[in-house]
Amino acid sequence: MFSITFRQSLRTTGSTCRIPRLPRLSLPIRRFYASGSTIKAAVHKPVKVIGIDLGTTNSAVAVVEGEMPRILENSQGDRTTPSIVAFTTRGDVLVGATAKRQAVVNSENTFYATKRLIGRKFEDDEVQNDISHLSYKVVKHENGDAWLQTTVGENLSYSPSQIGGFVLKEMKHVAETNLNSEAKNAVITVPAYFNDSQRQATKTAGELVGLNVVRIVNEPTAASLAYGMNQKKNGLLAVYDLGGGTFDISVLDIDDGVFEVRSTNGDTHLGGEDFDNVLVKYIVGKFKDSQKGDEDITKNRMAMQRIKEAAEKAKIALSHVHKTRIQIPFIVKDENIDFELAESELDEMTMHLIKKTMEPLKKAISDADLKRSDIDEVIMVGGMTRMPRIRRMVGDFFNKKPNTEVNPDEAVAIGAAIQGAVLSGEVKDVLLLDVTPLTLGIETYGGLFSPLIPRNTTVPCKIQTTYSTAVDGQNSIDVNVYQGERPLVRDNKLIGKFKLTDIPPKPKGVPKIQVSFDIDADGIIKVSALDKDSGKRASITVFGKTGMSQAEVEQLVKQSKKTTKEDQMTLNYLKHVNNLELIVFDSEQAINDWSRFILEEEKESLGRKLSIVKRMISDSRSGDLFDVKLIKAAQVELKDETMEIIQNAGQRSRDARKKVQSHEPN
Amino acid sequence: MAVPFPDIDPYEELGVSAKDSPPTVRKAYFKLCLKYHPDKLGKVTEKSKGEYKTRFERIQFSYAILGNIKRRKRYDDTGSLDDDDFLAEDFNWKDLFHRYNSIEVTEEM
Numbered sequence: 001m002f003s004i005t006f007r008q009s010l011r012t013t014g015s016t017c018r019i020p021r022l023p024r025l026s027l028p029i030r031r032f033y034a035s036g037s038t039i040k041a042a043v044h045k046p047v048k049v050i051g052i053d054l055g056t057t058n059s060a061v062a063v064v065e066g067e068m069p070r071i072l073e074n075s076q077g078d079r080t081t082p083s084i085v086a087f088t089t090r091g092d093v094l095v096g097a098t099a100k101r102q103a104v105v106n107s108e109n110t111f112y113a114t115k116r117l118i119g120r121k122f123e124d125d126e127v128q129n130d131i132s133h134l135s136y137k138v139v140k141h142e143n144g145d146a147w148l149q150t151t152v153g154e155n156l157s158y159s160p161s162q163i164g165g166f167v168l169k170e171m172k173h174v175a176e177t178n179l180n181s182e183a184k185n186a187v188i189t190v191p192a193y194f195n196d197s198q199r200q201a202t203k204t205a206g207e208l209v210g211l212n213v214v215r216i217v218n219e220p221t222a223a224s225l226a227y228g229m230n231q232k233k234n235g236l237l238a239v240y241d242l243g244g245g246t247f248d249i250s251v252l253d254i255d256d257g258v259f260e261v262r263s264t265n266g267d268t269h270l271g272g273e274d275f276d277n278v279l280v281k282y283i284v285g286k287f288k289d290s291q292k293g294d295e296d297i298t299k300n301r302m303a304m305q306r307i308k309e310a311a312e313k314a315k316i317a318l319s320h321v322h323k324t325r326i327q328i329p330f331i332v333k334d335e336n337i338d339f340e341l342a343e344s345e346l347d348e349m350t351m352h353l354i355k356k357t358m359e360p361l362k363k364a365i366s367d368a369d370l371k372r373s374d375i376d377e378v379i380m381v382g383g384m385t386r387m388p389r390i391r392r393m394v395g396d397f398f399n400k401k402p403n404t405e406v407n408p409d410e411a412v413a414i415g416a417a418i419q420g421a422v423l424s425g426e427v428k429d430v431l432l433l434d435v436t437p438l439t440l441g442i443e444t445y446g447g448l449f450s451p452l453i454p455r456n457t458t459v460p461c462k463i464q465t466t467y468s469t470a471v472d473g474q475n476s477i478d479v480n481v482y483q484g485e486r487p488l489v490r491d492n493k494l495i496g497k498f499k500l501t502d503i504p505p506k507p508k509g510v511p512k513i514q515v516s517f518d519i520d521a522d523g524i525i526k527v528s529a530l531d532k533d534s535g536k537r538a539s540i541t542v543f544g545k546t547g548m549s550q551a552e553v554e555q556l557v558k559q560s561k562k563t564t565k566e567d568q569m570t571l572n573y574l575k576h577v578n579n580l581e582l583i584v585f586d587s588e589q590a591i592n593d594w595s596r597f598i599l600e601e602e603k604e605s606l607g608r609k610l611s612i613v614k615r616m617i618s619d620s621r622s623g624d625l626f627d628v629k630l631i632k633a634a635q636v637e638l639k640d641e642t643m644e645i646i647q648n649a650g651q652r653s654r655d656a657r658k659k660v661q662s663h664e665p666n
Numbered sequence: 667m668a669v670p671f672p673d674i675d676p677y678e679e680l681g682v683s684a685k686d687s688p689p690t691v692r693k694a695y696f697k698l699c700l701k702y703h704p705d706k707l708g709k710v711t712e713k714s715k716g717e718y719k720t721r722f723e724r725i726q727f728s729y730a731i732l733g734n735i736k737r738r739k740r741y742d743d744t745g746s747l748d749d750d751d752f753l754a755e756d757f758n759w760k761d762l763f764h765r766y767n768s769i770e771v772t773e774e775m
Contacts, residue, residue, distance in 0.1 A: 431700050457730075
């Protein structure tokens, strides 16, 4: 066990964080502080906290300004950004729409839906099941986690946290461009049914890119905030959240600004991706039925990527129309895909997925000690809830039409921003009381799971339990901590193995070690131990955990610092390129103005130079050219040549005027 | 499992009486949360944060008892702060056995 698991030695004392504070990255604010006299003013102003919805397929960022939350648009003017990260052979990292656009030609290095892999082991059933659908390679990292492998560099591999980090960095950038200031503090959302490892891995993703993650909030809870801030209504609310990769159901009690989560349930591996996969399979089957050639289309990455995109498009279309056409010309050689798909067909083939949400729904209601009819309002969040069949089913279940006032794509980010403003003190009289979604417990004799903190307990919460020794002179105790609802530990998720060491040698049963299990407001678990006799903190070692070691995190932060430097260089370079473009405009303007006095050969020579320079500019902007010296030289050369031509032209114009004057009669 | 605050009077802690209805108890709990919840301590000095933390834990513990109909009844009847379900009169032993009986026996075990 010791040799194969990845060791993470960390000492937990009292309530310190599991991951020690990381060095922060970009620093204008620190410089601001360092300047001395302004410190006071800076402290009193509430620190802005942005809210990021890190989704499986799309992400969004929002902020509260003057008590009004708003979504921030990216540079393309979109309110959401695809959670897609691509690596090119040139070494570029693309995020968002640009990454999505090139997915067909670079499918092995285009990473999508990685949230379904975050905080998971390679051997997990869900991971193994996904591998067959994914266009990229999933590998087993040395600690057993699922990582992603590229074909660039020397087959560089990345953890899902790092990919999430790239997306978060992009969202941070979107916020900074909009707010015109540094965005350092963030609330990040996760599916309510995420376990400790998945939450921890998401937090790490933020820390890797220099974000101070002030809170991890559950997505349906965030959505309820977006709804509640708007409506100011009290009552029982059910949030049905079916996104790209995960399903959550939460039941909340809203009472004068206090949002108390009564229960939560879900499936962290059920969402739009699964619907797409069903449809892809259907399209492939349909094609094979009429295929003339013998190529196995499932082995053709580009064709499969095109089918996937067509499937997603058709699925979205069928939320608005009853019939759509799936058309993919020249899918292989001279064969096409072209057929009509009806909404009812899609409903039928995905019915097993829709039905999968019913069980968690029932459990959440009964865990909240409620009947379906007690629910006052139902809201639906996540892109998949646009599917009419799903809306109908949820409506039938509660015997109530779902409220459509919240935007399914934006409510989560809006809610995250509101929680950010609550934490910064900007919004008062609002409080979230969230719960832990899974029962926390330890392994007892025979592999039985012994619960310590039941699911749906309000967080933060703490429980203490006393351990003793079973043998005379025993100096250490092993405690295995699990999360889950099954009676046997092997069916639940191992959160960590703790070893209480340095227990003074005494007869069995005499030492009393008090162990505290804390679940903080992020839903992340901390364990600490105290030897009751000596009053000393007992040593705890954690291992076998999912996630990254401190050293790994630091290494990656260093790397990302370097990328920040690289970003800075790119930015500088692009400034030079912009300057060069200005010179081009000036030159063109001048040639126009002085056209009469410029020789044809001069025009030609300058025209040639201008077209070369324009190529250099567009190549620089697309990333094909990076050469500061060249750009600077071009600036000088172009400026000089234009000046010379203008001077010549000036001379000619003066000469011409003289000539005219000398011919004029007095 | 140890009871963290063995001497606590949950009614006193939440400022309610034994006659108060569940909605009244909940309202009182929410009011206290708005004041003592860790998210609401922006203006509290570092020194008193520890006090607030303990106070909030006491509030949580009190509401865990009074907010649950069964546990509240047991406290009213016996004064027990324990949360051990096995002690409850209506504990469903059949359910428990069923839970363990449903475990599939395989060779591994």
